[in-house]
Amino acid sequence: MAAPVINPNTSVLGFTTGQYVAYQCATTDGQTGTWSCANLPDGLSINTSSGLITGMPTTPGVYNTTIKITNANGTATLAVTFGIDDAGYVTDLGIEVNIDLISGAVTFPTSPDGKLHGKNGDYLPLLIGLQKSGELLDLPVTGIAFGLKEFESDARLILSNGSFTKLGSYERTRWRTLVYLDPDKLEGALSDYEASAVVGDATTTTSTDDSQLITLLSAPCEIQIDLQQTDPNLSPSTIQRSSQIFTMLLERAINS
16 A cells, blocks of 8 residues: 555644634545644644644744654655734723732723723723733633612612623733613712712712813722632632722713
8 A cells, every 4th residue: 555645735724822723634545644743833732643633822923834644654744834823802992901800909001090981871892801910811701790889888880781702812811891881870870979079989070071061970880700610619600809999980961
């Protein structure tokens, strides 16, 4: 029998860091043997018996690999290029929000005054990152809730619908969620804040903007993160972490 021939694949195989890869090497005539692959991307490995390449690549780059199979009839090689793209997120119109998992402190890297800004009726796309020692972490997030703190000590007015999307992986992980500053939901809370000169850290001022009288409130807010508990010996299966209370500067027309 002639030596094996590996099924040709001359195109670049494109994958992304953190994305699971399953690439099956095969011969044209079904011959089996011992497989190997030189210069595989970090995080990938080849099954020497089946020729299946699996794993999750960790480092972006272009990898010129050589796949090889050897059996009693001879040896065959094939050059294959793996292109690994960076799984970073695109900030688009989102507002970056960082939550420190130790202290619960909330920061806004792109906000000049370190506060979240919004106008009654706005949609705020948030890009939430969870940090420890200043590094973003890739954690099993199962829920995100954004709420305005009300006068009662434990009351929150939830302004997000619970939906979120994971962007990126490893030290580039963020979760995008959308907050709607619903005028109907906010009516009662804003009226309460406007009725008091000082409520905790919430203050009220009025100013003229485009000839309209507006109210600017420093509203206290909080973000709650639900995380999957991965240790089967511990309960509950989902744990909650809440951020520290932070300030959102919220603006609305007095008569709205």
